[in-house]
Amino acid sequence: MTSRSSFLIVANRLPVDRTVGPDGTASWRRSPGGLVTAIAPVMQRRKGAWLGWHGAADELLEPFENDGMDLIPVPLTAEEVELYYEGFSNSTLWPLYHDVVAPPVFEREMWESYRTVNERFAQAAAEVAEQGAVVWVQDYQLQLVPAMLRAMRPDLRIGFFLHIPFPPVELFWRLPWRRELVEGLLGADLVGFQLPGGAANFRMLCRRLLGLPYKSNEIFLEDRVVTTQAFPISVDFSELDTLVREPHIMHRAKEIRVELGDPEHMLLGVDRLDYTKGIGRRLEAFGELLRDESLAPGEAVFVQIATPSRERVEEYRRLRDDIELQVGRINGEYSVLGAQPVQYFHQSYDREELAALYLAADIMVVTPLRDGMNLVAKEYVSCHHDLQGALVLSEFAGAASELRSAYLVNPYDVEGLKREMMAAMNASPHELARRMRTMRRRVATYDVDRWASEFLTALES
Ligand code: GDG
DSSP: OOSSEEEEEEEEEOSEEEEEOTTSOEEEEEOOSHHHHHHHHHHHHHTOEEEEEOSOTTOOOOOEEETTEEEEEOOOOHHHIIIIIIIIIIIIIHHHHTTTSSOOOOOHHHHHHHHHHHHHHHHHHHHHEEEEEEEEEESGGGTTHHHHHHHHOTTSEEEEEOOSOOOOHHHHTTOTTHHHHHHHHTTSSEEEESSHHHHHHHHHHHHHHHOOOEETTEEEOSSOEEEEEEOOOOOOHHHHHHHTTSHHHHHHHHHHHHHTTOOSEEEEEEEESOGGGOHHHHHHHHHHHHHTTSSOBTTEEEEEEEEOOOTTSHHHHHHHHHHHHHHHHHHHHHOBTTBOSEEEEOSOOOHHHHHHHHHHOSEEEEOOSSBSOOHHHHHHHHHOTTSOOEEEEETTBGGGGTOTTSEEEOTTOHHHHHHHHHHHHHOOHHHHHHHHHHHHHHHHHSOHHHHHHHHHHHHHO
16 A cells, blocks of 8 residues: 555544454454445545544554555554543533533543544644645544644645534533634634534634634635535435345345234334434334324334444443333333334344335434434435335434425424324325435435535535
């Protein structure tokens, strides 16, 4: 591999996971998850390098190649995983940026660790970037990197993209380290957000906190201009569209329905097990539909895939217990012999099985309390070339601003949620096709390629 690159992605994680085969040999496999799903195809085409942590604490690894990408591991100690990753990133920033749907913790040693790790990432990027290279920094774990990197390498073109919402000024203001974070981001030439609202929150914050003037989407610093703009992330529409037309996926989708006992309706939820995703709300609504006898057990099955996530963070452990209690209660009350209304899986699936599940489901239920975008909603739409299937979608997901013909819901309003779920189940094929066609057109034209190329064009211009 080359020692220097003209195009660099800097992200908390490398886009691969290590797997150990039955004979004990380790290999790398592309990991699931929003960010990776979105960027890997772009990386392969541009033959760039990707810098990130490889997932094991206290281990130094040499750069390696996988799946056509040069991968440069950045080490983390076990203590840093606890303080920088589980701590400041996922116990402070994550809840704070998601409208405080869980209480953020503010601890100085977490902040110190965040700064140290960000410095290490910036240093590593500075070492491998060619003169004048384009560096694209990803997400909330690395918000200090742009300014640190600029100080080391003023020749670089630096972009930053935030995958999660950027909160209103009043919420961000609570952060004891608010100034450092904003100054960190302002080290970039281009700061990208999922929605125009996030970009507007950021500009407002720069004015209120640092007194910086702005005009339309440009913030004026003493010696440079920082552009802020929305780039709604998307999925690889054509890859999914092709995949679900494969006979073995279509066959598997039919098989899934049979295995579920041939219910009239199959509802599906696919999420990382995260408190922002509103899993409890949708289960509550489904449970009440059974209680009210709007649905009979056996008539509808709710399949909830809850991929294990951040399992060492206290809030996530509590959430798991709550959800599993709720699932147990609903099934205890409403199961009949041979038919369990909620099928819950705390497991990860491969992409093909996931595609078959999307294809099999006639109602996709996506009810986050707050979500930067939500790729699951767009993946579901990409899989329904049959123009059947309904998407029930939270107004608080970024995706709702594009997928206007979904059954839009406020997940805090359980009655509304029940109403829209029933409307989706009772819709005519004609109505479903009308909605699905509009949504597919949007995702097909604004796919992940377009997202990445619009960002990079804006960054390089
Ligand atoms: C963050 C932001 C933003 C899930 N379970 C499995 C699996 N997945 C895949 C889905 C989808 C991805 O993970 C999840 O993406 P989301 O967008 O829904 O949510 P976050 O993980 O919270 O992502 C979000 C995103 O970043 C991108 O910017 O949209 O708002 O929070 O692609 O398919 N994939 C496989 N097996 C699973 O069990 N293979």
